[in-house]
Amino acid sequence: MTADDFQRLLDVSRETQDKFDRYAALLTxxxxxxxxxSPRSLPDLWRRHFLDSAQLRSYLPPAPAxxxxxxxxSGGGFPGLVLALLGCGHVHLVESDQRKAVFLQEVVxxxxxxxxxxxxxxxxxxxxxxxxxxxxxxxxxxxxxxxxERFLLPEPGQEGATGLFLKGRNVDQxxxxxxxxxxxxIERFESITDPEGRILRLKLLSxxxxxP
Numbered sequence: 541m542t543a544d545d546f547q548r549l550l551d552v553s554r555e556t557q558d559k560f561d562r563y564a565a566l567l568t569x570x571x572x573x574x575x576x577x578s579p580r581s582l583p584d585l586w587r588r589h590f591l592d593s594a595q596l597r598s599y600l601p602p603a604p605a606x607x608x609x610x611x612x613x614s615g616g617g618f619p620g621l622v623l624a625l626l627g628c629g630h631v632h633l634v635e636s637d638q639r640k641a642v643f644l645q646e647v648v649x650x651x652x653x654x655x656x657x658x659x660x661x662x663x664x665x666x667x668x669x670x671x672x673x674x675x676x677x678x679x680x681x682x683x684x685x686x687x688x689e690r691f692l693l694p695e696p697g698q699e700g701a702t703g704l705f706l707k708g709r710n711v712d713q714x715x716x717x718x719x720x721x722x723x724x725x726i727e728r729f730e731s732i733t734d735p736e737g738r739i740l741r742l743k744l745l746s747x748x749x750x751x752p
Contacts, residue, residue, distance in 0.1 A: 541587035559651040576616035592733040593619030613678035624653040676706040681714035692744035
C-alpha cells in the first residue's frame with residue numbers, strides 16, 4: 541500500500557494527507573534511532589501501521605461533541621495519533637518511555653494534531669472523563685482492563701467509556717481470562733489488515749472479583 545492508496549481508501553483531504561506524509565517521514569527518521577516500530581515493517585508502513593490504526597474510526601461511538609480519546613502505551617502513535625489526525629477527537633497519548641514521548645510531541649507539533657502527550661506511566665495518570673479508550677500491542681486484555689478500569693467503569697446513571705482494542709491470535713484466551721474478573725459487553729470485528737487480527741469494542745459493566 542502506498543500513501544496515495546491510503547488517501548484514496550480513507551478519503552482524506554490533501555491537507556490531512558500532507559500531515560500523514562510528515563508523520564511518516566518523522567517515523568522513518570526516528571525509528572533509525574529508537575524502537576518505535578520494527579524496521580522490517582517500514583516498507584509496509586501505510587498498511588501495517590497507518591491503515592491498521594485508521595480502521596478503528598469505523599467503530600467509534602457516535603459523539604454529539606468532539607470525543608475525548610485515551611490511547612494507552614502509544615509508542616509510535618498507533619492507533620491514537622492516527623485517529624487524532626483523522627479528526628476523530630482530542631486524543632490523550634500515554635507513553636512512559638521518554639524518548640518515544642518526545643517523538644510524539646514532535647509529531648503533534650509539526651502536524652497540529654489534536655492530541656496531548658502524557659509522558660508518564662498509566663497508573664500515575666490521574667483519572668479524567670473520556671469517551672473512548674484505545675490501544676494496540678499494549679498488553680493482554682486482563683492487564684489492559686486492570687490498568688484502565690478507572691477510565692472504563694461507568695459512573696452511576698452513565699454508560700462509561702468504550703474500549704476499542706486491536707488484538708491478535710490470542711484474543712479468545714484473553715477474553716476468557718478477562719471474564720473471570722470483569723463483566724463485559726463485547727463486540728468483535730475482523731481486522732482488514734491482519735487475517736488473525738480482531739477488533740474488540742467493549743463496555744466494562746462491573747468488576748466481579750476485585751482479588752488480584
